[in-house]
Amino acid sequence: MQLKGKTAIITGSSRGIGRAIALKLGQMGANVVINGSSPSEALKKTEEELKAAGVNVVATVADVRKIEDVEAMINTAVNTFGSVDILVNNAGITRDKLMMRMTESDWDEVLDVNLKGAFLCTKAASKIMMKQKSGKIINITSVVGVIGNPSQTNYAASKAGLIGLTKSIAKELASRGINCNAIAPGFIETEMTDVLPENVKENYLNNIPQKRFGTPEDVANVVGFLASEEANYITGQVIHIDGGLVM
Numbered sequence: 704m705q706l707k708g709k710t711a712i713i714t715g716s717s718r719g720i721g722r723a724i725a726l727k728l729g730q731m732g733a734n735v736v737i738n739g740s741s742p743s744e745a746l747k748k749t750e751e752e753l754k755a756a757g758v759n760v761v762a763t764v765a766d767v768r769k770i771e772d773v774e775a776m777i778n779t780a781v782n783t784f785g786s787v788d789i790l791v792n793n794a795g796i797t798r799d800k801l802m803m804r805m806t807e808s809d810w811d812e813v814l815d816v817n818l819k820g821a822f823l824c825t826k827a828a829s830k831i832m833m834k835q836k837s838g839k840i841i842n843i844t845s846v847v848g849v850i851g852n853p854s855q856t857n858y859a860a861s862k863a864g865l866i867g868l869t870k871s872i873a874k875e876l877a878s879r880g881i882n883c884n885a886i887a888p889g890f891i892e893t894e895m896t897d898v899l900p901e902n903v904k905e906n907y908l909n910n911i912p913q914k915r916f917g918t919p920e921d922v923a924n925v926v927g928f929l930a931s932e933e934a935n936y937i938t939g940q941v942i943h944i945d946g947g948l949v950m
């Protein structure tokens with residue numbers, strides 16, 4: 704129970720990778736704040752699953768694009784559990800299209816959730832972490848933010864931006880006892896990747912040396928490590944979890 708007494712906020716944790724991270728951190732002993740942008744069956748189900756696993760959990764509906772929602776989510780964490788020790792910026796969306804077909808709103812929506820959302824949550828959580836002189840911030844970026852991808856100009860830009868944000872925050876807050884790292888998953892089996900055409904999936908698989916897609920748990924295990932004291936001397940890094948897809 705390496706995270707006993709710690710409180711973790713995981714944005715976008717109603718399903719997929721965020722859900723697995725919430726479960727992992729909860730199993731490591733953390734109090735867990737889960738989150739979705741709107742009330743959903745998935746959010747309710749994840750809350751019930753965590754409770755059944757013996758995790759101290761509270762579910763919040765907060766749109767990470769909105770500062771008032773973000774502040775309310777942070778307040779819920781503090782009022783319920785007394786602190787914010789770990790922030791996982793995981794909420795993310797795609798609006799995939801070739802650049803010539805991509806609209807301004809496709810661009811804005813993706814940048815607003817994936818990048819501005821992480822900025823707002825990081826700023827709000829950091830206020831608390833700076834006072835307590837400790838904290839772990841973990842940003843879920845993507846290998847696409849490192850190597851680019853056709854039809855994902857908006858998504859790749861948001862994820863590359865998140866890497867710049869990670870390194871800047873790591874430098875800015877290191878002296879306050881706060882670590883900030885990024886995780887770059889490759890192809891992970893979730894609802895986000897479910898919708899991709901079979902030929903796209905096959906193409907990915909052919910290029911993964913380990914010849915399998917990742918699971919949300921593959922990502923959650925590394926988040927668990929980065930959130931723990933064992934990772935105290937790691938900051939400003941981007942850790943790939945991709946079966947060797949990008950190296």
Ligand code: NAP
Pocket residue numbers: 714715716717718719720721738739740741742743765766767768792793794795796816820843844845846887888889890891892893894895896
């Ligand atoms: P997913 O299954 O589509 O889940 C996305 C989560 O984000 C949901 O809980 C969703 O909740 C939440 N969300 C979306 N917009 C939000 C907003 N404005 N405010 C708060 N929450 C919001 O996605 P996933 O595959 O688990 O991906 C999780 C993260 O990993 C994303 O950042 C994604 O870019 C990244 N990633 C995924 C893969 C992959 O292969 N799956 C690879 C690399 C990186 P609501 O439905 O309530 O909005």
